[in-house]
Amino acid sequence: MRKQRWLARASLAAAVAAVLVLGVFAGVRTFALVGVGLAGLAVTAAAIWWTLSRRGVLRVLAFLLALAAPAWVLLEYTGAHLAWVAALSVGLWLAAVGAGRAALVLHTRPVPMPERPAPETRHPVLIMNPRSGGGKVGRFGLSEKAAALGAEVLLLEGPGETDVAELARKAAAGGADLLGVAGGDGTQALVAEVAAALGLPFLVIPAGTRNHFALDLGLDRDDPSKALDALHDGVELRVDLGRAAGRPFVNNVSFGAYAEVVQSPSYRDGKTRTTLDLLPDLLVGHRGGQLTARAGEHTFRGPQALLVSNNPYGTGDIAGLGRRARLDGGVLGCVGIEVSGAAHAAGLVRGRRAAGLTRVTATHVVVDADQERIPVGVDGEALRLRVPVHCDIRPLALRVVVPRRRPGVRLARPPLDWRLLARLGLGPARS
Numbered sequence: 001m002r003k004q005r006w007l008a009r010a011s012l013a014a015a016v017a018a019v020l021v022l023g024v025f026a027g028v029r030t031f032a033l034v035g036v037g038l039a040g041l042a043v044t045a046a047a048i049w050w051t052l053s054r055r056g057v058l059r060v061l062a063f064l065l066a067l068a069a070p071a072w073v074l075l076e077y078t079g080a081h082l083a084w085v086a087a088l089s090v091g092l093w094l095a096a097v098g099a100g101r102a103a104l105v106l107h108t109r110p111v112p113m114p115e116r117p118a119p120e121t122r123h124p125v126l127i128m129n130p131r132s133g134g135g136k137v138g139r140f141g142l143s144e145k146a147a148a149l150g151a152e153v154l155l156l157e158g159p160g161e162t163d164v165a166e167l168a169r170k171a172a173a174g175g176a177d178l179l180g181v182a183g184g185d186g187t188q189a190l191v192a193e194v195a196a197a198l199g200l201p202f203l204v205i206p207a208g209t210r211n212h213f214a215l216d217l218g219l220d221r222d223d224p225s226k227a228l229d230a231l232h233d234g235v236e237l238r239v240d241l242g243r244a245a246g247r248p249f250v251n252n253v254s255f256g257a258y259a260e261v262v263q264s265p266s267y268r269d270g271k272t273r274t275t276l277d278l279l280p281d282l283l284v285g286h287r288g289g290q291l292t293a294r295a296g297e298h299t300f301r302g303p304q305a306l307l308v309s310n311n312p313y314g315t316g317d318i319a320g321l322g323r324r325a326r327l328d329g330g331v332l333g334c335v336g337i338e339v340s341g342a343a344h345a346a347g348l349v350r351g352r353r354a355a356g357l358t359r360v361t362a363t364h365v366v367v368d369a370d371q372e373r374i375p376v377g378v379d380g381e382a383l384r385l386r387v388p389v390h391c392d393i394r395p396l397a398l399r400v401v402v403p404r405r406r407p408g409v410r411l412a413r414p415p416l417d418w419r420l421l422a423r424l425g426l427g428p429a430r431s
Helices: 002-053 056-079 083-108 142-148 161-173 185-198 212-216 224-231 257-263 271-284 342-353 418-426
Strands: 124-128 152-155 178-183 201-206 234-244 247-249 252-256 291-295 298-301 305-310 332-337 357-362 364-369 373-378 381-386 389-403
Touching: 002 056, 002 083, 002 418, 056 083, 083 418, 124 142, 124 161, 124 201, 142 152, 142 224, 152 161, 161 178, 161 185, 178 185, 185 201, 185 212, 185 234, 185 247, 185 389, 201 212, 201 224, 224 234, 224 389, 234 252, 234 305, 252 257, 252 291, 252 389, 257 373, 291 305, 291 332, 291 357, 298 332, 298 357, 305 364, 332 364, 332 389
Parallel strands: 124 152, 124 178, 178 201, 201 389
Antiparallel strands: 234 247, 234 389, 252 305, 252 373, 291 298, 291 364, 305 332, 332 357, 364 389, 373 381
């Protein structure tokens, strides 16, 4: 509590100092200084929007404008001999933001998911995809290390997703008392569904490209072999499992703009390039079906993008998404995004306060559209599903075994709340 209190005080003091520096050293020119900064910020935001929503020469020109606007602000400050004043004020403001977020992280730190002793296993079976994550299975020697720990390893030879679930069922029928996967989130979800249905513990080995599920479980994604420590020194977590149109998901299901990006054949080989190529059509003239979604008592009407997640995401980064501190809340997170211009795009930085962003939680979400089938991204896998698409949550359905010693979950950055910081730093001390 003392650390939190002093961090809040430091944040408030730095914010006040950032304003005083302008008033003391810039005097009446403070208003002009702020005006130039705000104008540069507005032009930069508009240029970024044009960069994302245009193609060809217009995109290049908009990108150059996004670079030129901050340079113009710097030249204006330098010409007025106020560059050092602006730099000092910005530095103080950054210190205020950093200290404030640190205080709020301590204030909003969630209670971690409860751990149980991991069950003893005699016949663990691990399914590994040698192609996943650019060949992480071979690069980290996962097959050999797992075999040395007494696990049976099944290597995926074919690309069929249904083969993964069938392989897991056959392994369970053959006496497996633990199922595990070294692969991406889509493969993880398919085997997790089998483990949950049979009540078997499940081991996650982050050998995919991103492995968001492993991230939110607190696993080491830089060295997937460390997940194997759970076989001899592990603990068990009970987590929720999502389902969309009967298909399991461990992270999220996306509709609208992002789902259409995932549908592109070139998405796997060049995610950034493909996204930039498709964004203009999706942002300026949405090509897909008109979406409607019911999440509990809330109705989303015509969002450009909709994301339904296995437990809600944090709110500290752009678009209000981040990490999930817990996976056992028994609810779906639902985020609808509607961007109609540069103001909305810039406003997404504000997280849950953004005008184009709506966040709710529910146990059941129904997504409908004016088309018979719509593109859907299930844990990043591209599908086309018949509407309406029903999404639900199965509380504590999955028994996940993780190493006792692991990096842990990095907490999402909370949105800045200056009134809360004032209460923490200046209000009466709490025992």
